[in-house]
Amino acid sequence: MSVSGIFRGLHAPVAFACLLGAALPLSAQAPQGEPTPTVTETIQVTATRTPEDVETVPASVTVISGDDLTARGALDLPSALALAAGVSVAPGGENGPAGSVPEIWGLREFDAFLLVVDGVPWGGAFNPALPSLDLTNVDRIEILRGAAPVLFGATSFVGVIQVIHRQAGAAGGAVSAWGGSFSSGGAAVAVPLPQSGGFRQSLTVNGERQGFKDDRTRFDRGHVLYRSSLNAAGGTFRFDLDGSIVNQRPASPVPIEDPDAALLTPLDSNQNPSNAKLDDGRLHFVTGYDRGLAGGSWSTTLALTHSKRDSIRGFLTSLEEVDPNAEGFHQSLKTDDVYFDTHLAWRLGTSAHLVAGVDYLYGRAKADSQTFDYFIPLDGTHPPSSADQPLDHGFNLDDERNFSGLYLQTEWDPTSRFHVVAGARLNHTVEKRMAGDRELSFPDPGDEGTDQRTVTRGSGSIGVSWLAWGDANSGFWLFADYRDTFKPAALDFGPEAESEILNPETARSGEVGLKSRLAGGRFEWELTAFQMDFENLVVPRATEEGLPELVNAGSERFKGIELDVKGRLRSDLWWQATYAWHDARFRDFEEELDGENTRLDGNRLQLSAKDQASAGLVYSPGRGLFGSVVVNYVGSRFLDEQNEILAPSYTTWSAGIGYRSGPWELRLDGQNLNDTRPPVSLSELGDGQYYILPALFQTCLINTPHSIRLSFRAWDLSPQAVL
Template sequence: MRLRGPWSRLLPSGLWLLAACGPALAAAPETVEVTATRLPERVDVVPADVTVISGDELRARGAADLASALALVAGVEAPSGGDTGPAGAVPSFWGLHEFDAFLLVVDGVPWGGALNPSVPTLDLNDVERIEVMKGATPVMFGATSFVGVIQVIHYPAGHAANQVSVGVGDQGSARGALSLALPDIGQYRQSLVLDGESLGYADKRKAVWNGHALYRGSAPLWGGAFRIDGDITFQRQVPPSPVELQGIALTTLTPRDANDNPSDARIDENRYHAALHYTVSTAAGDWSTTLSFAHSDIIDIRGFLRPTLLDDGSTPNADSQNQRRLIQDGYFDTHLSREPSDNLSFIWGLDALYGFGKQASVNGAYYVPLNGTMLAPPTTSLHVDEVNTMSDTRLFVGQYVQVDWKPAARLDVLAGLRLNETLENKTSAHLDGFDPMADTLDRNKKNVVRPAGTIGASYKAWRDGADGATLYADYRNAFKPAAIDFGPDNTPAVLNPETAQSYEAGLKGKLFAGRFDYQAEAFLQDFKNLVVATTDALGNPVLKNAGGERLQGVELETHTQLDQDLLLAANISCHDAKFTQFTVDDNGTPVNVSGRQLTLSPHVLASAGLIYIPPAGLEGSITVNYVGSRFLNEENTARAPAYATLAASFGYRFAGWRLSFTAQNLTDQRPPVTQSEFGAGSYYLLDGRRLFVDLTKAF
């Protein structure tokens, strides 16, 4: 692809400035990661596409959510919102925009476990760094992801950003945070994070209220190191209404920010999480164990317009759900790492991922005027059309081994194998509000034993001081049990796992005395056995394994240290994501869409950012993101145009204080960015402009 306009001048200009700086600048320090290997490994050696974002950069850019945090990662989108509410997000990797296709990890623990990533409760205060890895992790984390991993790593116990901040924003928004290292108690080290926020939106009903606390402690124990984490989140959301697709464009019958939800709509969640970690050196190697458990209570009340968009003044034109949900996640991992020689290391371990979800959904129907002039009735006043209940227990158990072998000074081979056993037991019931004879009770279970693995290699083709170039390639074979969307429908089947095979090859390295780093990659991934939403002989919604997809493309990510305190980041991605086997049945007429583009998958993504972080005085950042045109429907008849967003932050540091201004989506773009899993042919819009002024005091 040929870049035009400002994009064509951005990278050459940055390189010219870099060359003009001469040798006075120090080379950037080597960056390490732990997501791909569990053990610290230099990013330029790992045969995978890994990006590390420092906490200092996040704070300088005012990045408070995934969308802004990942804005400068090549080929990744993470627009806020979606079916989990305005506090959630649906990240996309390699052109695949699915709520469950990626893995979210927080401090080494899968955040959402065997069910779905718990994005709404993710907190980015007091973050030391974020690691983003493209592709699956079939060995280290098992049957949990296909296209990417996002790992958020907070400061360890006894360390913190050590600051307190308060902020006010537009739409009546406000926030505050405190992070500090608490006094040591003997050899016991500890730290605490407290934060809360209230967010308003152009849709006056849409809102987020969030309160969060994180406590971390660590101490030497029995010759090793013990660590404890405790995390509590109390969250209240009022969801927006997605906009319906009418023909080949979004409908204009409803105002852009109309909220058609029932008057009692809300998504409330209380989440409690605890984790224990222990690491000790033994004669056999370093032994590490992690045990975690999380419990969530959720109330989910909302409604969705029917695609007919009927508005005759009385006939129901929307469906409601009033859900009570209980979610429990457990994680256990124990592994031994050993380095018998300078050129050989390995990890052997076993883990278990537990998930339990229990839900009761009381469903009804209601009328709401499409022009948004009247509030819809509460769900408690509606006739109960049906009650759908579900109880699902999952256990993913695995044994794994990973070997890192350096047969030559320039060659590094990383290979891993895992034996997975996934067990799922599901009980579903349907109580019909009109015909008791239509009541059903289903019990289904499935047990799958399957290997998964990866093999990759990197070769240092050239090295000169801090500069160099490394070629790498890898192959990954992964599978993942079908996700549970916790929607209103009765879906009793336990489906077969979805599978994926991916191939990657790339070049990464540094130039100009280490001040310019780059990573270019080509990838190809084939999905099979994908879950397809369709209808049965009676017209009832059902899910089945009947789909296939192919993702392929190239991505380029660069970082240029123009000055000791000035960083230029620029990237571009070209994706081609297509259905290889897929049939949609939205209106009772099956349509084969094989060979067509995936929904909301642009061919081109690009971004650029300039970040200035001096130790004192003025600081700031500017970030531009470009998203190419994409299709809204599987038939590829409804195209959404390309758009660009602008974010900026400006601040001033003085005597331990920092006054900052942050703006997200300054151009106030409102395109469709996420498709609802529940409302047929409905789309959530990008959040509008967000402005904040914050005052921070460092300790």
């Protein structure tokens, strides 16, 4: 990785950087003394279920505060995680322009990680529900790299991303509105509602329309979150209600076949039918009860979720102007999820802590699909409507999952400098599937198949952390951990309906690392190395009929090194830099490609970059000018399994500047300022096709194509002010 490669495109954000630099002396000339940072522990709950400083946890954990998100103007997952070491989040992808595809530990799959929102798996027993993820009024985001085989069981692999919203009735609030080009805009209100005794409540309501440069591409999202809690019966009852509607007009992936990764259709063209859509509705209810018990604590959570998605979309099957040259499908997908967890946490003396619990995750998905062929010019002009196309095949799918587990995790401090975390879990998973297909062009009773897979299997982890020098304020920690986990095979909910249930994915990983907090908290760094051996990774391929399907991909090995360095020059001025080296390769996998069996042993996985880097500078005083600059670098990566198509490295810039006075602020934010447009994620439904990094907005503000958001925000809204 060359320095010139990382900083390619420097000219685009120069204006933002200069304005940010000019703002710093304004505060330095103020008569009051310079604000200095104070040492505070960075608390996480994802790795341990109970609050614990990230420095003592024997695992790589990153916590991004809500204040940091606000300072950087981060409103979506790609921008929120832009400075997380070794994590790269591609916007858009198969789930539509409102979705995203994270890469953790070198594996870019939207279903390889676990997404958790306020302690509940967001997507249940199936795939992370990324299009409905909302980052309004967030307290913090926690990222645990690697699996969580004890506390979260059979639903996590390369990492856990947990979004934690502010508690019910939390003081303060905010009203914001923003606008951008391509008819984009939105507004949000997050306020505490009137309190009464031990009853606390808050409400978040927001809506937005996001346009894109891509033809016929946008999404509209409406969201409401009501949170409440009640002190009663010696504890606290919790009630949350979350509802969202996300209506998307999807972009098309671009076919790429040439070794130089040239695009084979015009950039920003759309080959979907004219009435293409991905319309999601989701209703999510959570209740829980927490209380002290027998010198410890007892916590119970129950979540119920119903979602419905209606979609119409299509993908090219030929690069010639022949009729037909594309295949599309209609689909109605309904999912229902139930999540239950109850666990006890005890402090055993002064040196041990125990968490024991049971959880249950139920999911049922029903999909009905119909396929059709159509013709569309390669430039996407004059798209036909799916309503005018005769239907070819009908598919139906009914998949039911029951995942349950008993878990026990112990934390033990044999001395004041050693910290041991060990846990085990007994998993019991049952999956039943019924799938059928039929011809629609003539009367056909169709074929139907069923399958069932039951797995009872243990999983677990052990980790050790050693404070080699210093104390919690300024210290140096070494840690190591080992994890063993498995996960039932994912479903991509494409048009096909395969009755066969694939083998579960399994992984064993080891991790070693060093962490340090120095200069009273002004400077922190972490260096980790990992290796994960993976079996039965689920990958997409095309059938002889051109329809997508999923298969198990033998064995793979992921290894890498990740570095995260950050410092505070003042309490309102901080910087961060990261670097990651990843090596993700097939170890034992044979696949039929172009009619021949091909060994892929030793080949790098698709879209897994060896090098990633990021750097950011944030200046966020209480009043006056503020701003931020962030740069991300992604190295070259192969687009195909044969490793014949190499996409070059790319760099993206984002920046923001604004003015804050009392209860309001006005800001201007931009992403992908240098307007680079590389392939960033693989389509599992379009063979050999890739989604391109979007140019979110166009403006002539600095005479180059870039993304711009202009927003107004006010905060510190009391219930009396709201009423």
